[in-house]
Amino acid sequence: MVKFIVVRILQAIPTLFVIATLTFFMTRLAPGGPFDSEKNIPAEIKEKLEAHFGLEKPLHEQYFLYLGNLLQGDLGPSFKYMGWEVSELIAKAFPVSAQLGLFSLLIALVLGLPAGVVAALRKNSAYDYCLMTTAMLGICLPTFVMGPLLILLFSSWLGWLPPLGWYSFADMILPSLTLGLFYGAYIARLTRAGMLETLNQDYIRTARAKGASPIRVVLRHAIKGGLLPVVTFLGPAFAGLISGSFIIESIFFIPGLGRFFVTAAFNRDYTMVLGTVLFYACLIIILNLVVDLIQASLDPKSREP
Amino acid sequence: MLFLLGGCSAPSNVENAIEEKILHFGLGSEPQYLDPHLASSVSAHNVIIALIEGLVSEDPKTLKPIPGVAESWDISEDGLLYTFHLRKNAKWSNGDPVTAHDFVYSYRRILNPNLASQYASMLHGLKNARKYHEGSRVLSVEILNAGRGYSNRSEVSLVGSGTGFLGQLETNTSGSITSVQIIDAGKNYSSYQSIEIFDENGTDGTIRPLIGSLSWEEAKVGAVAIDNHTLQLTLENPTPYFLELLNHYSWFPAHPPTIKKFDAFEKQGTPWTRPGNYVGNGPFILSEHKVNSVIEVKKNPNYWDAETVSLEAIRFYPIESADTEERAFRSGFLHLTQTVSPDRIDFLKQNHPEVIHFEPYLGTYFYRFNLEEPPFDDVRVRLAFNLATDRQAIVEKVTKGGQVPARCFTPPGTGGFSPESRFRFDPQKAKALIQDYLDEKGLKSLPKIELKYNTSEGHKKVAEALQGMWKNHLGVEIQLLNMEWKVFLSTIEKQDFALARAGWIGDYVDANTFLHMWRTGDGHNNTGWSNVRYDELLELAAKESDPEKRFLYFEECEKLLSEHAPILPIYFYVHVTLRSPTVKGWHPTLLDHHPYKYVRLKNVDANLW
Numbered sequence: 001m002v003k004f005i006v007v008r009i010l011q012a013i014p015t016l017f018v019i020a021t022l023t024f025f026m027t028r029l030a031p032g033g034p035f036d037s038e039k040n041i042p043a044e045i046k047e048k049l050e051a052h053f054g055l056e057k058p059l060h061e062q063y064f065l066y067l068g069n070l071l072q073g074d075l076g077p078s079f080k081y082m083g084w085e086v087s088e089l090i091a092k093a094f095p096v097s098a099q100l101g102l103f104s105l106l107i108a109l110v111l112g113l114p115a116g117v118v119a120a121l122r123k124n125s126a127y128d129y130c131l132m133t134t135a136m137l138g139i140c141l142p143t144f145v146m147g148p149l150l151i152l153l154f155s156s157w158l159g160w161l162p163p164l165g166w167y168s169f170a171d172m173i174l175p176s177l178t179l180g181l182f183y184g185a186y187i188a189r190l191t192r193a194g195m196l197e198t199l200n201q202d203y204i205r206t207a208r209a210k211g212a213s214p215i216r217v218v219l220r221h222a223i224k225g226g227l228l229p230v231v232t233f234l235g236p237a238f239a240g241l242i243s244g245s246f247i248i249e250s251i252f253f254i255p256g257l258g259r260f261f262v263t264a265a266f267n268r269d270y271t272m273v274l275g276t277v278l279f280y281a282c283l284i285i286i287l288n289l290v291v292d293l294i295q296a297s298l299d300p301k302s303r304e305p
Numbered sequence: 306m307l308f309l310l311g312g313c314s315a316p317s318n319v320e321n322a323i324e325e326k327i328l329h330f331g332l333g334s335e336p337q338y339l340d341p342h343l344a345s346s347v348s349a350h351n352v353i354i355a356l357i358e359g360l361v362s363e364d365p366k367t368l369k370p371i372p373g374v375a376e377s378w379d380i381s382e383d384g385l386l387y388t389f390h391l392r393k394n395a396k397w398s399n400g401d402p403v404t405a406h407d408f409v410y411s412y413r414r415i416l417n418p419n420l421a422s423q424y425a426s427m428l429h430g431l432k433n434a435r436k437y438h439e440g441s442r443v444l445s446v447e448i449l450n451a452g453r454g455y456s457n458r459s460e461v462s463l464v465g466s467g468t469g470f471l472g473q474l475e476t477n478t479s480g481s482i483t484s485v486q487i488i489d490a491g492k493n494y495s496s497y498q499s500i501e502i503f504d505e506n507g508t509d510g511t512i513r514p515l516i517g518s519l520s521w522e523e524a525k526v527g528a529v530a531i532d533n534h535t536l537q538l539t540l541e542n543p544t545p546y547f548l549e550l551l552n553h554y555s556w557f558p559a560h561p562p563t564i565k566k567f568d569a570f571e572k573q574g575t576p577w578t579r580p581g582n583y584v585g586n587g588p589f590i591l592s593e594h595k596v597n598s599v600i601e602v603k604k605n606p607n608y609w610d611a612e613t614v615s616l617e618a619i620r621f622y623p624i625e626s627a628d629t630e631e632r633a634f635r636s637g638f639l640h641l642t643q644t645v646s647p648d649r650i651d652f653l654k655q656n657h658p659e660v661i662h663f664e665p666y667l668g669t670y671f672y673r674f675n676l677e678e679p680p681f682d683d684v685r686v687r688l689a690f691n692l693a694t695d696r697q698a699i700v701e702k703v704t705k706g707g708q709v710p711a712r713c714f715t716p717p718g719t720g721g722f723s724p725e726s727r728f729r730f731d732p733q734k735a736k737a738l739i740q741d742y743l744d745e746k747g748l749k750s751l752p753k754i755e756l757k758y759n760t761s762e763g764h765k766k767v768a769e770a771l772q773g774m775w776k777n778h779l780g781v782e783i784q785l786l787n788m789e790w791k792v793f794l795s796t797i798e799k800q801d802f803a804l805a806r807a808g809w810i811g812d813y814v815d816a817n818t819f820l821h822m823w824r825t826g827d828g829h830n831n832t833g834w835s836n837v838r839y840d841e842l843l844e845l846a847a848k849e850s851d852p853e854k855r856f857l858y859f860e861e862c863e864k865l866l867s868e869h870a871p872i873l874p875i876y877f878y879v880h881v882t883l884r885s886p887t888v889k890g891w892h893p894t895l896l897d898h899h900p901y902k903y904v905r906l907k908n909v910d911a912n913l914w
Binding site: 030031032033035036037038039040041042044045046048049051052053077080081082083084089092093148151155156162163164165166250251252253255259260263266267268 | 335337338339340343345418419421422423424425439440492572573574575576577578579595596597598622624625626628629632633635636638789790791792794795796798808828829831
């Protein structure tokens, strides 16, 4: 097990290196730079402006400098938010996104898992149809439609919850619900499919034949295998959730990582783009590893090398 | 009217605001800099004017200069020398007195070429400021090889990284160079070993220019602190709008000890602008800054006019989405928004006329032609496009936000100057011009033309409307091409377009801020248009102190613009905003400037959202 983890971490190093390199050159190839604005400034002033941030050096030199700094854990200063370090901004924005993501995931699991299990146990019944139609709707309704709809209902009409911000617990409910419903819908469908497959397995029939109660069959025997597809889905979904959603964060005016990342790309804030991409890559690598470990504990077959 | 029921269970920001005296302000976007000498955006302006006060301040209704840090000022008769008498009780937020030396230090900082401020050219009106700012120039010339055959007194220029050097050769009888007199030292030169001198007959002459920048003292920039409370500014030209200019943040002072402490004199991106570090002299102090979330300023007890300041604090929220901003406003989270989504204007105008405001804004929405490629290299085509543009229809049926059709380039009334309306709508004449052009070129119809604009719903709608008009009246196919902002900017800079959208917002209330950009080779021209008379007129206007005569020069500029039509003006901007009726002391102004010290919050009996 330890060997497995160490190997995976060693494998991550070249991956991160490739990501850093590709992102570095892709951002530089995009037309326009961080100091382009509607106000044209004389070329010589722009040169000096760029010199403040080492952008006047040849590209390969900038690249090696960046890698060198990266090895020391220095992500550099942001070009858009003057006077702030990229690492500082990520450190402030990530907890916000993570909080939102975790809360959404909780909602998604609480709604999605039971719905999927019930639908699978009552296959082709009215319950099943109702739940799965709702889930399909949840998947089809993009968050930029769902968000404003929820705001309209709970904030504008009922006046129960604030429509934006990130200041108190009440502020967290609507954005988390918007994201949670979307992911919950996926989880419900995946759970149903996984459960259906498992419930047809021989060992479930054996358990039933031995007289295990239906609840025991589901909770003790079926759910472990039935959840495998969900767990596989959850790894990347979780990384996506906690690294922030630009749309949700814009609609609800939340200072999360998603907004920083997307606006950085628009602003050609090179260091911020690179910093967030690398951060995101690390998250995915770690979470994939965790998913593999969980899967190994759920499914003995995947433990073989 | 379902959302009239709104109002969350807890009292909203706006409901609490009357008691707390906090103004909640929709900022639109996060400012890049809060440093007055580096800032370059409207959102930065909106925060900085709370934190720093200039020599003069603005009348909240007319924006006319009123005493700020300077209690009074004298202007010499020729309009070139301004003497400001600073008030003795003006203080920085840490208690230090604000002195004339602080202003000189600030001018020196922003004009320092190494700081690379984007707005330093705003100070070029100061005597010799430009010379100092433009840095490396030829200080002297060393003759390496005298050569032969040169003509005495012939003029030479230098090729290299810099521009503008002009020297005069002095030669002996055999035509060898004895010395080079510097007529214009040029700018931005870097060191060379040797440069060969070319003139019609001479050969083999090489010189080495010695490059250097002038020190502040050598440059003799026209900003002198006579004593702690007297500041003398000398100008290059009489500038009738000089006092108004002083209200631009580039002229604001920065606290020298703070700048020194953070080594920010010629460095960008230092943390001096963070809460706790920031020392200003304005009515408010920076108290909180959460990037992408909120900037909060609190009342400054050390401000000389703190008595007038009614607000205890202002909270600025950089909400980028217009829809989110509107929702924020409706729920009482904001007192005022930065914009209103164009789709919502009709609805709000009909249902909530008490909160939606249409305010004139000093800006022009227009298109640029590329004069370096056919068909827009021909003035007839440019005129035809202008004549086939129904500006009235654009503002009435497309933009619908109370915009004014632009029949000249400078918004009428800018600093008292109202140009004649020359860009008319006359499809018959447009057709005739195009026909004339086609006949001469032997074409059946115009080739397909690409219209570039930066991605935005609003720009797209205008472009589509024009596409239809031109198809109708001129029979020309227009292809619309939207581009992401930064890509669009670099396309414009490279002049890689046939027809492209543009907008210009005045930096100060004078026609010069608009007409200046069409000079030959100006950084914002980007059309390839160049007209000797036009350039000359602007120079004449700059040296003229009689407003009547200046306006005549400007009028002729406008006439030239309409005759040569390097551009297609469409409409003059209007600032559309939502504002709570509880906000008092907030007046519509041309530059959308609102000095916060006069703003008050007051309960009103209206049925709010």
